[in-house]
C-alpha cells in the first residue's frame with residue numbers, strides 16, 4: 001500500500017511513521033521545505049516518547065516531499081486554527097490540502113481526513129473539492145477519522161486508543177478501518193462523517209467544560225476559605241464524581257479552540273462559550289494574585305516557569321503563558337521566562353537561575369516534572385514570592401527557604417505573619433479583596449478517617 005500524508009506536524013508525522021513502520025510505503029508531504037529537508041536528513045522537529053525509535057523503524061519506507069504523489073490512500077493532517085477575532089474555524093489549510101490531492105486522485109483511492117473540523121465540513125467543503133478531480137465520491141472512498149491521541153503519549157495513544165471512523169459510505173468505513181488496523185490495537189467504531197466530526201468536538205468540549213468547572217471551583221474555594229485541591233480530592237472519592245484540576249488556563253491546538261467549532265453556527269448555546277470564557281480568563285485571575293503580592297514592590301520583575309501549554313511537552317500553541325506575559329508587561333512588569341522543554345517562543349527563554357536572579361515573584365504555569373526538583377536555595381530572588389498555579393511544588397521546602405507561596409485555589413484559613421511584616425492575601429484572590437496575612441499552608445480543615453478508623457489527611 002502506498003499512502004500519501006499531507007501535514008507532517010504533531011499528528012501527521014507520527015501517523016506517517018507508524019504506517020511506514022508497519023509496512024506501508026509512505027510519502028509524507030509538508031509545505032515547509034526546511035521541515036522536509038530536516039526529516040529526510042533524520043532530524044525530528046519535536047520530541048515525543050518513542051518517536052526516535054519509531055523513526056529508525058520507519059526510515060526505509062518513509063520519504064518527505066513538498067508535493068503529493070499518486071497513492072492508494074491520501075491522509076490529511078493539516079492545522080485547523082481558529083480565527084481569533086471572529087471565533088470561526090479557519091479551514092484554509094484543509095481546503096488547500098484537498099486542492100493539492102485532487103489532481104492526483106484516481107478511482108479506487110481512499111481519502112482520509114484526520115484534521116479536526118466543524119460538523120458537515122467533509123460533505124460541504126472537502127468532498128466537493130476532491131471531486132474537482134473529475135472523480136466522484138463513491139468512485140473514490142472517503143472517511144473522516146479524527147485523531148484523539150494526547151500530546152505526551154501520542155504514539156501509545158495512536159496505537160491503543162479506540163478509533164472513530166466516519167465513512168462516506170459503508171465501503172469507505174470498512175476500508176479505512178482495515179488500513180488503521182495495520183497498527184491500531186484499540187477498538188474501531190464506524191459511523192458517518194458528520195457524526196465522527198461531532199464526536200471529536202464533543203470530546204474536547206466536554207473536557208473544556210470540566211476544566212472550567214474546576215477553575216470556577218478554585219475561585220469559589222478561595223472565597224469560602226477552602227483549599228480546592230483538598231476539596232477536590234475528597235469530592236473525587238465519590239464513585240460518580242471526577243473533578244479535574246484547576247490551572248492557569250487551557251491551551252493547546254485542540255481544547256482551547258475546538259469548542260468554538262461546535263458553536264460557530266449556533267445561536268443557542270451558552271455553556272460551551274461560558275466555559276471558554278472562564279478558561280480564557282484564568283491568566284487574568286493569576287495576574288491579579290501576582291499583582292496583590294507585588295503591591296509594595298518597586299519596578300517588579302516576575303519569572304514565568306513553564307511557557308508550554310501543559311506539563312512535559314514543548315508545544316506553546318494557545319498557551320496561557322502568552323496572555324499572562326502580555327498582561328504583565330502591560331502592567332509594567334519586567335517578565336523573564338524559563339522552559340527547558342520549549343525551543344522557540346516569542347519571548348527570550350533563559351535558564352532557571354538567570355530567569356530568577358533579582359526577580360520578585362516566580363509564577364509556575366506549566367506542570368513540568370523538572371520544576372518539582374528546583375532547589376529554592378539556588379535562586380537569588382529579590383523578593384521571595386511564588387505563585388504555584390498547578391500545586392506541584394513542595395511548599396514546605398520553599399517556605400523553609402523564606403518564600404511566601406501562594407497556590408491557585410488555596411483560600412485556607414490563615415495565620416498572622418510573625419516577623420518581617422509581609423502580609424500578602426491568601427490564595428489567588430483578585431486584587432482588592434482583603435484577606436488576612438498568611439505564613440504557610442495550613443492543615444486541612446476536613447478530618448478524614450482511613451478504612452481502619454485512624455484519623456488522617458487525604
Ligand SMILES: NC(=O)c1ccc[n+]([C@@H]2O[C@H](COP(=O)([O-])OP(=O)(O)OC[C@H]3O[C@@H](n4cnc5c(N)ncnc54)[C@H](O)[C@@H]3O)[C@@H](O)[C@H]2O)c1
Nearest residue numbers: 006007008009010011030031077078080096097115116147
Ligand atoms: N496536536 C494534537 O495533539 C492534535 C490531536 C488531535 C487532533 N489534532 C488535529 O490534527 C490537525 C493537525 O494538528 P497538528 O497539531 O499536527 O498541526 P501542526 O501545525 O503540528 O502540523 C500541521 C502541518 O501541516 C503542514 N501543512 C499545512 N498545510 C499543508 C498542506 N496543504 N499540505 C501539506 N502540509 C501542510 C504545516 O506546515 C504543518 O507542518 C488539526 O486539525 C488538529 O486540531 C491535533
Ligand SMILES: CC(=O)N[C@@H]1[C@@H](OP(=O)(O)OP(=O)(O)OC[C@H]2O[C@@H](n3ccc(=O)[nH]c3=O)[C@H](O)[C@@H]2O)O[C@H](CO)[C@@H](O)[C@@H]1O
Nearest residue numbers: 148149150203204207244245247250251252254255309310
Ligand atoms: C478529550 C481529550 O482528552 N482531548 C485531548 C486533548 O489534548 P490536550 O493536550 O489539549 O489536553 P489536556 O491535557 O487536557 O490539556 C489541555 C489544557 O487544559 C489544561 N488542563 C488539563 C487538565 C486539567 O485537569 N486541568 C487543566 O487545566 C492543560 O494544562 C492544558 O493547558 O486534545 C487533543 C487534541 O484534540 C486530543 O487528541 C486529546 O485526546
